[in-house]
Amino acid sequence: MSLDSAQLETFAAVVREGSFDAAARVLNVTPSAVSQRIKALEQAAGQVLVRRARPCQATEAGAPLLRLAGQIALLEREALDTARGSGAGTWTRAAVVVNADSLATWFMPALAAVPPELRLLFDIHQDDQEHTADLLRSGTVMAAVTAQNVPVQGCRSQRLGAMGYRAVAAPAMFATWFADGVTPRALADAPMLVVNRKDRLQHRFLRTLTRRELDPPSHYVPSVTAFEEAIRLGLGWGMVPDLVADADLAAGRYRELSPGSRLTVPLYWQHWRFDAQALTALTEAVRTVAAATLR
Amino acid sequence: MSLDSAQLETFAAVVREGSFDAAARVLNVTPSAVSQRIKALEQAAGQVLVRRARPCQATEAGAPLLRLAGQIALLEREALDTARGSGAGTWTRAAVVVNADSLATWFMPALAAVPPELRLLFDIHQDDQEHTADLLRSGTVMAAVTAQNVPVQGCRSQRLGAMGYRAVAAPAMFATWFADGVTPRALADAPMLVVNRKDRLQHRFLRTLTRRELDPPSHYVPSVTAFEEAIRLGLGWGMVPDLVADADLAAGRYRELSPGSRLTVPLYWQHWRFDAQALTALTEAVRTVAAATLR
Numbered sequence: 001m002s003l004d005s006a007q008l009e010t011f012a013a014v015v016r017e018g019s020f021d022a023a024a025r026v027l028n029v030t031p032s033a034v035s036q037r038i039k040a041l042e043q044a045a046g047q048v049l050v051r052r053a054r055p056c057q058a059t060e061a062g063a064p065l066l067r068l069a070g071q072i073a074l075l076e077r078e079a080l081d082t083a084r085g086s087g088a089g090t091w092t093r094a095a096v097v098v099n100a101d102s103l104a105t106w107f108m109p110a111l112a113a114v115p116p117e118l119r120l121l122f123d124i125h126q127d128d129q130e131h132t133a134d135l136l137r138s139g140t141v142m143a144a145v146t147a148q149n150v151p152v153q154g155c156r157s158q159r160l161g162a163m164g165y166r167a168v169a170a171p172a173m174f175a176t177w178f179a180d181g182v183t184p185r186a187l188a189d190a191p192m193l194v195v196n197r198k199d200r201l202q203h204r205f206l207r208t209l210t211r212r213e214l215d216p217p218s219h220y221v222p223s224v225t226a227f228e229e230a231i232r233l234g235l236g237w238g239m240v241p242d243l244v245a246d247a248d249l250a251a252g253r254y255r256e257l258s259p260g261s262r263l264t265v266p267l268y269w270q271h272w273r274f275d276a277q278a279l280t281a282l283t284e285a286v287r288t289v290a291a292a293t294l295r
Numbered sequence: 296m297s298l299d300s301a302q303l304e305t306f307a308a309v310v311r312e313g314s315f316d317a318a319a320r321v322l323n324v325t326p327s328a329v330s331q332r333i334k335a336l337e338q339a340a341g342q343v344l345v346r347r348a349r350p351c352q353a354t355e356a357g358a359p360l361l362r363l364a365g366q367i368a369l370l371e372r373e374a375l376d377t378a379r380g381s382g383a384g385t386w387t388r389a390a391v392v393v394n395a396d397s398l399a400t401w402f403m404p405a406l407a408a409v410p411p412e413l414r415l416l417f418d419i420h421q422d423d424q425e426h427t428a429d430l431l432r433s434g435t436v437m438a439a440v441t442a443q444n445v446p447v448q449g450c451r452s453q454r455l456g457a458m459g460y461r462a463v464a465a466p467a468m469f470a471t472w473f474a475d476g477v478t479p480r481a482l483a484d485a486p487m488l489v490v491n492r493k494d495r496l497q498h499r500f501l502r503t504l505t506r507r508e509l510d511p512p513s514h515y516v517p518s519v520t521a522f523e524e525a526i527r528l529g530l531g532w533g534m535v536p537d538l539v540a541d542a543d544l545a546a547g548r549y550r551e552l553s554p555g556s557r558l559t560v561p562l563y564w565q566h567w568r569f570d571a572q573a574l575t576a577l578t579e580a581v582r583t584v585a586a587a588t589l590r
Contacts, residue, residue, distance in 0.1 A: 018492055026510075055492075091486075091512045104520040112528035121486070122514045122530070124521070191386075191416070197313055197350075215321075217386045219417045225399040225520050226419070233407035235417070 003065070005072060007041040010034055011049060011062070012069035015140065016095070016123065018055030041065070058138055066139030067154070067272065070095070074142075074276040092278055094120045095141040099129035100195065101163060102145050102267065104224040105243045110289035114281050128198035129265060136270055142279060143271035145286075155270045158287065161294025162264040166245050167205050168254035169237035176234075182257050184210040192216045193230055193238030201239040205263055239263065243293065267294065298360075300367060302336040305329055306344060306357070307364035310435065311390070311418065313350030336360070353433055361434030362449070362567065365390070369437075369571040387573055389415045390436040394424035395490065396458060397440050397562065399519040400538045405584035409576050423493035424560060431565055437574060438566035440581075450565045455582065456589025457559040461540050462500050463549035464532035471529075477552050479505040487511040488525055488533030496534040500558055534558065538588065562589065 013023035014034065024031040042049050049062035058066045077092045098107050103126055111122055125135055129147040136144045136152045144152075151157040169178075177190035187210060192202050197220070206214045219236050221227045231238050232253050240254070242262070248254040269286055271279055308318035309329065319326040337344050344357035353361045372387045393402050398421055406417055420430055424442040431439045431447045439447075446452040464473075472485035482505060487497050492515070501509045514531050516522045526533050527548050535549070537557070543549040564581055566574055 022492065100518065103518045108516075108521050108524040108528055108530075111525070112530060121512050122516070124514070124516050124518075126517050197317065217416050219419070221403075221417070221419050222421050223395065223398045223419075223519065226403050229403040230406075233403055235403075235407060 003044060003068075004037075004041065005076075007037045007044075008065065008069040008072060010037040011041055011058075012066060012073070014038060014050055014056050015058050015062075015066055016093070020056070058140070063137065063139040070139070070142055071272065071274055071276070074274070074278055078277055091119045091121045093123050094143075094278055094282060095123040095125070096143045096145075096282075097125040097127055097132045097135040097141045098145045099132060099147075099267070100126050100224050101241045101243075102129075105241060106289055106293040107145065107286075109293075110286045111282075113285040113289055118278055118281055120278055120282065128196070129267065130200070131198055133270060142274075143269065143282065143286075146268050146270055147265055148270070149266070149268050152270055154273055156273050157268045157270045158283075160267045160269050160287065160290035162266045164242040164295055165201060165205075165239040165263045165265065166242065166249075167202075167209075167237055167257040167261070168231060168240050168245055168249065169257060170232055170234040171252065171255050173231075173234035173237065174255045174257075177237075178257070182209075184212055184214065188214045188216055190216060191236035192218050193227055193236040194218045194220055195227060196220055196222045201263060201265075205239055205261070208263065209258055209261060242295075264295065298339060298363075299332075299336065300371075302332045302339075303360065303364040303367060305332040306336055306353075307361060307368070309333060309345055309351050310353050310357075310361055311388070315351070353435070358432065358434040365434070365437055366567065366569055366571070369569070369573055373572055386414045386416045388418050389438075389573055389577060390418040390420070391438045391440075391577075392420040392422055392427045392430040392436045393440045394427060394442075394562070395421050395519050396536045396538075397424075400536060401584055401588040402440065402581075404588075405581045406577075408580040408584055413573055413576055415573055415577065423491070424562065425495070426493055428565065437569075438564065438577065438581075441563050441565055442560055443565070444561070444563050447565055449568055451568050452563050452565045453578075453582065455562045455564050455585035457561045459537040459590055460496060460500075460534040460558045460560065461537065461544075462497075462504075462532055462552040462556065463526060463535050463540055463544065464552060465527055465529040466547065466550050468526075468529035468532065469550045469552075473552070477504075479507055479509065483509045483511055485511060486531035487513050488522055488531040489513045489515055490522060491515055491517045496558060496560075500534055500556070503558065504553055504556060537590075559590065 013027055014020055017023045017026055020031050020034045024034045038050055047061035048059050049065060051057045051059050114120055132144040132146040133148045133152055135141045136155060149157055178186050187206060194202055221230050237257055245254060271283055308322055309315055312318045312321055315326050315329045319329045333345055342356035343354050344360060346352045346354050409415055427439040427441040428443045428447055430436045444452055473481050482501060489497055516525050532552055540549060566578055
């Protein structure tokens with residue numbers, strides 16, 4: 001059995017754009033053509049490949065075909081470039097997933113270090129570093145910055161370095177809640193900042209420091225900028241990467257809860273085991289910038 | 296028929312925390328107790344209220360009950376505070392949804408302006424301003440910063456002001472792609488930055504400027520910090536709020552594509568039509584800071 005490449009491309013577009021209509025728009029075909037191609041591909045595969053939700057997602061059976069579609073797109077692009085003698089102005093999509101703190105600090109300079117003549121269009125997803133590998137597993141992205149070292153099936157894993165995190169608070173907040181010291185009792189009562197329900201960094205810090213499972217009152221602030229601003233404004237304490245905390249500590253806007261205590265989160269670059277030029281160049285840029293930035 | 300308040304509280308915890316297990320943890324009960332309460336509430340309502348997914352969500356039938364649960368929690372808190380003579384150290388959850396640019400600029404100072412003795416714990420959700428009203432409709436949040444003026448059922452809508460956006464690029468990127476002017480042809484070819492598939496600001500700007508429907512090659516960068524950094528690094532042009540663009544323009548890191556052309560996005564504060572002290576204080580703080588910051 002051979003799979004139809006237009007059908008695979010259509011399948012990838014539906015998952016990437018999130019709906020049959022949006023896929024039809026980017027492919028310049030009618031929605032009914034999209035629907036027919038997906039049905040035909042599902043018949044050929046003997047499996048339901050698209051979960052018809054908002055947004056549309058690949059089913060578990062769809063994951064390997066989604067990855068295949070992405071790999072074929074990269075190969076086609078390279079073959080065409082070689083045939084034409086150079087990149088003839090066409091762009092290639094490169095979907096990656098990155099944890100929020102990397103995205104806000106060192107990751108964009110890494111992308112900017114990829115040679116522009118490769119004409120990569122970055123499709124960035126953001127998730128907690130403990131969960132970024134999921135999108136790699138589902139075939140949605142070709143590479144991930146992740147806290148997981150064990151390679152996802154069909155992927156390579158390389159260590160990038162570690163992000164160091166320190167627990168910080170505004171001096172006024174510190175004075176209000178930790179006047180009698182950073183004790184387990186004060187830590188149980190003082191308001192804490194958490195990015196979202198997936199973010200367990202603050203709880204890990206509490207466990208390391210107190211050897212207890214504390215669950216303080218928590219604000220949820222799902223934006224790196226807003227999270228750091230919330231600390232400066234005294235809404236609570238939280239874990240901030242060294243890469244951004246240093247300036248605020250030096251300027252006296254932050255105060256460390258436990259000077260010298262640092263959580264380190266090792267980060268890995270996992271990517272398809274697949275030697276397309278685009279992916280190789282991206283890996284090279286990511287490793288170089290990470291080596292210069294992370295611990 | 297009267298609804299059981301422990302069951303309602305459990306229902307709200309399941310949706311807020313995303314799973315039966317997580318709800319059990321925050322409520323300090325067993326997962327099977329959570330499951331029994333949800334089943335009993337669904338029997339009382341005669342409807343399925345929780346979509347058992349990852350994360351768990353309220354069904355359409357669940358939305359009014361989710362809002363009810365939130366309102367009862369606010370009322371209970373006020374009654375207890377009054378009975379005890381003051382806020383006796385208990386915290387109240389206040390769930391709100393905000394567009395990313397507001398969250399990264401003026402919204403945290405607004406939250407910091409809420410009197411701390413009200414002991415509000417903010418549970419912030421982030422979405423595109425065209426979509427924030429959805430979480431209000433679903434009963435997940437008590438208030439939203441939204442581009443939609445028409446009140447959601449049971450909500451009040453108040454104008455906060457407008458965010459102004461300008462199209463900017465790094466000088467080097469501008470020189471590469473717009474050497475012959477910011478023409479429709481150059482705009483169709485030049486790489487553009489887009490936050491995610493919901494973000495239509497760049498397309499609106501293109502339509503306003505060229506009167507055409509252009510769809511340039513697009514990078515997707517779902518983080519305010521990374522989006523602004525990507526522009527500085529020359530990956531593409533994009534729409535940036537005046538509140539942050541001014542400094543970069545003055546320093547020569549950004550160049551305007553069409554000096555003087557500005558998109559304005561009117562923002563509204565929509566909240567439950569419900570006069571709880573917490574909500575009133577939050578509205579007051581949000582309106583005051585917005586009035587001082589927005590246009």
